[in-house]
Amino acid sequence: MKLYLKYLLVVSITGLLFGCTSSKPNFENVPEKELFTKAQQELENGNIRTSIAVLEEMDKSFPFGPYSQQVQLDLIYAYYKSNDYPITIASIDRFIKLNPTNSNIDWVIYLRGLSNMAQDDNQIQSWFNVNRSDRDYSFAVAAFKDFNYLIASYPNSPYSYDAEKRLVALKNRLANYQLKVAQYYDERGAYVAVVNRVTKMLEDYSDTDATRRGINLMKNAYVELGLFEEASKAELLYQANIDQVSSTDEDKDFLWVF
Numbered sequence: 067m068k069l070y071l072k073y074l075l076v077v078s079i080t081g082l083l084f085g086c087t088s089s090k091p092n093f094e095n096v097p098e099k100e101l102f103t104k105a106q107q108e109l110e111n112g113n114i115r116t117s118i119a120v121l122e123e124m125d126k127s128f129p130f131g132p133y134s135q136q137v138q139l140d141l142i143y144a145y146y147k148s149n150d151y152p153i154t155i156a157s158i159d160r161f162i163k164l165n166p167t168n169s170n171i172d173w174v175i176y177l178r179g180l181s182n183m184a185q186d187d188n189q190i191q192s193w194f195n196v197n198r199s200d201r202d203y204s205f206a207v208a209a210f211k212d213f214n215y216l217i218a219s220y221p222n223s224p225y226s227y228d229a230e231k232r233l234v235a236l237k238n239r240l241a242n243y244q245l246k247v248a249q250y251y252d253e254r255g256a257y258v259a260v261v262n263r264v265t266k267m268l269e270d271y272s273d274t275d276a277t278r279r280g281i282n283l284m285k286n287a288y289v290e291l292g293l294f295e296e297a298s299k300a301e302l303l304y305q306a307n308i309d310q311v312s313s314t315d316e317d318k319d320f321l322w323v324f
């Protein structure tokens with residue numbers, strides 16, 4: 067036990083010494099072209115942290131230089147590759163504001179969708195097969211808006227096809243969340259809330275398996291409310307959709323571009 071504690075102490079001291087002696091690279095007086103070449107090399111070699119350091123220095127020291135837009139694009143990509151999604155999105159929003167007519171705007175919007183989608187995901191929960199349908203869905207909504215905007219604004223973009231596939235998965239994700247809410251209301255006898263929730267699901271996610279399941283909740287809610295004519299209509303709607311094949315299983319896998 068004493069030996070183990072001694073080992074931990076040595077490791078801690080070594081870490082402190084390393085932290086004290088290490089410092090940021092010195093880019094003072096380095097020409098802009100040389101810095102850009104260095105950043106590109108580090109990025110191509112997968113040295114993301116080093117490339118970020120160089121690119122951030124360029125972005126700060128040469129904000130209006132000939133490489134400025136490419137530096138911003140490279141920073142967005144480097145931040146995304148380092149899994150720093152909040153700063154990726156902040157950088158994307160800044161780029162769009164500064165360069166609204168840039169030819170890479172479609173790629174930038176696509177990457178914002180990927181970043182929002184990544185924040186909605188939780189790899190640890192995926193490993194343990196945890197159902198995440200009732201978790202906060204704000205990032206899924208943001209990703210859904212990003213991909214919808216991309217497809218509507220840039221239908222010929224090479225990223226639109228993948229965005230369409232992701233939209234199907236996101237639609238199922240959002241519909242499942244709404245179904246969980248409807249089930250919550252149903253368990254507590256809030257039947258008017260059930261009807262309102264499923265009605266909204268029919269408007270936004272009509273072609274999902276979760277919505278088809280929600281129709282049953284709606285029918286039962288109408289029965290509980292004594293609205294038997296509406297319950298019959300819900301039953302007819304459910305029967306009309308029951309034979310449709312759910313796309314849930316087809317949408318579990320995605321084509322990750324990066």
